[in-house]
Amino acid sequence: MLTNAVSTTSGPVIGAEQHGVRAFKGVPFAASRRFAKAVPPRPWTEPRRCTDYGAYAPQPGHLDHADEESCLSLNIWTPSAVDRPLPVLFWIHGGAFVTGGGADYDGTFLAAQGPAIIVTINYRLGPLGFLQLHRHGGDLNEANNLAAMDVLAALDWAHANIANFGGNPDALTLFGQSAGASMVIALATQPQARGKFCRAIAFSAPGRGITTSDHADEVADRVIAELQLESQPGAVAAMPVPQLFAAVQTVGRQLADGTEAGSLFGPVLDGAVISRDPAEAIAAGVLRDIPFWLGSCRDEMAMFLNSTPPAAMIRATERWIRTSFGDAGWEQLLACYRATTRAGEDPLEALLSDAFWHRPVADLARRQAAAGGAVWLSRFDHRPALEPFLSQGPTHGADNACLWAHVPNFVDRPILRRMGGPMTLGDIEVAARLQASVLRFIIDGIPDEASLWPKFERNAERIAIFERPFRLGRVDEGERFRVWSDLSWRVGRTGQDNKEKNAAVAG
Template sequence: MKNIIRRIPVCTFLLGIVLSSNSSAQTVVTKVSGGWIKGIEEGPTLVFKGVPYAKPPVGPLRFMPPQPAASWKDTLSCEKFGSPASQADSQGGLKGSEDCLTLNVYTPTTARDAKLPVLVWVHGGALTGGSGMGMNGHAFADDDSVVTVTINYRLGVFGFMYLGDAGKAYQSSGNNGLLDLIMALKWIRQNIAAFGGDASKVTVMGESAGAKLTSALLAAPQAKGYFNQQILESGAVQCIRDTVTAKGIRQRLMTELGVSKPADLLKISAEKLIAAQAEISNGAQGTNYFGPVIDGAVILQDSYQYILKNRNDKVRFLIGTNKFESKMFMGFDKRLNHPDSTVLYGWFGDNYRYVLSNFEAEAKKGNADSAAIKVLNQYMYQMHSYRLANTLAQAGSHVWMYRFDYKRDGTGATHADELGYVWFLPKQNNLNQTELQLAGQIHQTWVNFIKGKAPGEVRGLQWPHFVAGENNIMVFDTVSGPVQLGSVYNDKASPSSCFMLK
């Protein structure tokens, strides 16, 4: 039985499309667990923005696990995006708010019997920046009949600062951002039917830090059952840290702030905390300083061990990396073009020795510049994604792997270059014919996967299953197709965490 939908004309702008003065859009309402909410029609899609999925984590809830959202009496306006999570602006100052636990829903219908597949987007940004509004849900909702949800979650010190030794109530503080994601998934399970979605068909997708956080769900018992698929673009479980590393980063923060006890951090203002966070992160170098923690409460053990012990062949995976991920970071930090122990320690902590040893061996073979790109690519992303894919395949899960190679200038894709092709909007792009074809290939295979099918064919060639040790993948480039890689580098001595302090 379809929902009763009340529509109220209002003048507005469609997302990305300027309407003429005599055009109008309409608002639309639906009922969720907290009460009625009002969204807006944007073209063929109904959009609800800034929907609260948890109580604001402020006051007594600061640094605490998320709590279910309170109810409201009147219809709640959800026509504007909620505030991003507290984070640093380009000068290291504060932007966003601690009151940030909202999500956005893009859907073709609010009919409860529609049973559409659901895509949940977890944004990237080093787990210290970004927001759910960074990607346009119209890409999957307008033409593909996929209910798309984009979420905010707590970042940096508020999402991942370990305070378990400041009091038992804060035992899980190092995983608040992960718990926010789990709370959002719980809310989706309870409410997505009100947006035409099927709670049994949920794909969680993230890129970079978003993929790292999404993959951490695999190590958290509390997350089991809230999703049945994952898409991990350029990220795996390498951001999960031990408490020694988490405390080491926290000590840098405390030193910057001039405090001596972890409990002293609890009352410090967001402005001061974020300024100190920006200072110790030192730009892109702090990409792996924050992340989930093996705290004995939310994450109990090494993620690979947990996955193998708790086999779940009902969850499917699409995982991949880009050809030269590291080039973007080398552009941010020019020192990486000539890596030494100092710069590598800043990026990898005590793991620097593995990276440096491999770089020096590669550099002896020839070009040091290409050796830096290759080795940093391996240790930043490639090795970790393939480790996870192999572990999941060994645990019996269906896995498909890809590599995105394309760059217009022919230099090879760097970090995040695939996003415009995944989130392809036919009416909003400046792609050439080769790129339009590539966007069609990538977007359609992603949609096939989201809808519970195999990714399918590209240029008439089937995307093969990934089998542990066989390295069958799909390469997306000017001419895309399946490839069996001869080998994938794996430094067995290097820990599962990308960044580690001892």
């Protein structure tokens, strides 16, 4: 059944109503031309039918079904009977900055359970969203953190329009997973987003999710060279999308072993759109008044180790450990993980997961807590009865599968081309707990009773473990934590000694 028209700043929209939830899909929040900042969409006067997902952002596997000029749309789910302004969950999808879209996340179930307003968005991906071409002049001067500005434009749209759909614009929670979590952390700490959200959740944020300007410039230079456009770089704006993505793939292979995160793209610390390193901003207290939930999956790296060939982030993470602590430090850590392996655990995977995912997330939690902010930490240890998790364990995205499930079923993911399926009783129990915690967080600003899940605090570094049964643990104990701490202390001590020696020589 079609809904009544709802007014927006661009024009009225009509959605579809089913099972007590209204859905508005493919609502344009901005328009764009290649390598240019997004602008408001062209307004309309007649009610626009928004019952189908909008065009995907161009990405590998979907270059033939994508539309780069009209991909900036969002989707809204709202309970049919709204008697008060409802909290808003604003979802930023993941996909390594090169894949994904809002169509993979059906908010019907969460909207009804909340009750809450669920918003999922698209933003430009790969070279169209992250290629920093501003140094190449001409019309390319605007090509600077375009994907980040897309997300900010969607946030602005939601803040201006969500009340018309029954939402409370002053009760909006930024929520992202993987690359989307990097976006949340990067943008939540910037002045442009201040006052437009009140809470934040980041699941599986990569340890090094911010890209330096130098790296972004090198990627752009190499892509231009690969396309043989050094003498006329502006021609990249007219390059066929498949050819542009093929050049990026080639450059990715060239640079894979030289990047800190094993990937080409990410939000760029450019001094303008992202003017400050997010971790430093959190330590300075920028999010002191923002309740913050940070989560990860137990076996994050399993998916990347099992890819063919293994993902570049595997080599990047090992290289970072060896650079930080030396070959002896790497061997000491690996020996520790082998000696403390639980049943069925791959010690290499556990070491890499801690280095790239778990420890950086815990460090962000420490920074938020030390600055006086409220923060909760979680880990997802449940193995969903759905591939690839059934064979690989609670690897990257396992929490996502349960969060967006329409209990008692997992949902299809059309962009990822993953099928859903029936859930086990264990899946249902863990998913229900996760969904309830997320909904409570966006409504009340806490994920659970303090006695069941206390805040993460200095000298009481509690972490919630989503498994059967739900339980609490600590990240600041155990032999693995001790070895990491000892190695970090030695590196810090060596650095301080060298500073003192240099000061003495200079004096």
